[in-house]
Amino acid sequence: RPEFSLVHAAAVNGHRHILEYLQGKVPEDVFCGTDAGGNNALHVVMKHACDFEAAMFLLDKGCDGFAFNEERMSPFSLAIENLPELAKELLSRKSRVENKWMGRDV
Incomplete structure (x- = not known):
């Protein structure tokens, strides 16, 4: 596992414009990759x-908002404490996916 990627570095300071710049310049899987502590870039932003x-950009790139790092923390749990509007968005997206999986069009 890489220690830290350019995406993680941009996420530390919440630089959405740098994250956007990195699109097409780094492999797509780097946006969702984890560091040595199991943190994806969304963990780092939070x-x-x-x-x-910046968090919404990473969500749209496919970062898992419910992934646990080695400290057993998820971006969702961090959002509850620090950015409740993101926690609400994560729950909304999860609900839509699960309802579609169950055959309900929402």
């Missing part, structure tokens, strides 16, 4: 920057 726009 631990350090608490930036809603």
